[in-house]
Amino acid sequence: MALEIERRFLVRSDAWRSSAGPAQQLRQGYLAASADGVTVRMRLRGSDQAWLTLKAAADAVGLVRHEFEYPIPVADAEALWDLAPHRLDKVRYALDCPGGDWVVDCFQGENAPLVLAEVELASAQADLLIPPWCGEEVTGESRWSNAVLAQHPVQFWPEEQRRRFGWP
Template sequence: MGLEIERRFLVTNDGWTSQAGPPQPLRQGYLASSAEGITVRMRLRGEDQAWLTLKASADPSGIARHEFEYGIPVSDAEDLWRLAPHRLEKIRYALDLPGGEWVVDCFAEANAPLVLAEVELMRADDALEIPAWCGREVTGQARWSNAVLASDPLQSWGAEERQLWGFR
């Protein structure tokens, strides 16, 4: 059984860009999700790679999740994209930073101008140096999961809630 251990942060400025690799366009379609945190999604990266992924909570903090991910034909992913009731698009950048596998996701369309940083860790209690461009930690907060952002995007939030989080 796969286990994903991840922490997530809102990004406050573009200080990360000097460590960023090439842009990776991603489309994610959510085929099923539950209040208990179980999701089934398809992901397309560019035009040549696709996966089907099931995720489920592994601990109450939200830092660890079970993850089952399988490569699928791109044509199947395109068909699933059209069927998915909830979708999002983003550009992902892998970062060259110590302490885990860092990525920054720049969300598009209804979730713009949201930028989130994620770091995958080997263990939940790994020491972590958080870069200065990371703002509030949102690990385990369902509101910031990609599945929720696909069904309830940033631009659909009320003005007061967007302002509370620093968005206009």
């Protein structure tokens, strides 16, 4: 069974850009999402790669999830995008940082100007050196999951919540 072990952080500066690889445009459509964290999504990267993914919680804190991901034809992904009731767009950058597979997601559209960092780890007990450009850890906080952001974009959060993060 495939497991994803991931920690997530708000990003507080652009210092990560010096370690960033090329930009990858991602579109994610959520076909189903349950209150207990089971999601079914399609993802398109650019115009030439697509996947169907099912995720479900594997622990009580949101650090470990079951993840089943399968390549699908781009035409199928485009059709699923049209059917998806909740969607989001973001630009992803893979980073050359120690301690795991780091990416930074710069959200677009109704989730701009949100920027999140994620690191995939080999184990839940792995030591992690957190880069100084990372801010608050949001691992396991559901409002920061992509599935929830697709349903409840940050631009529709109450003004006092947006201001807390320095957003208009």
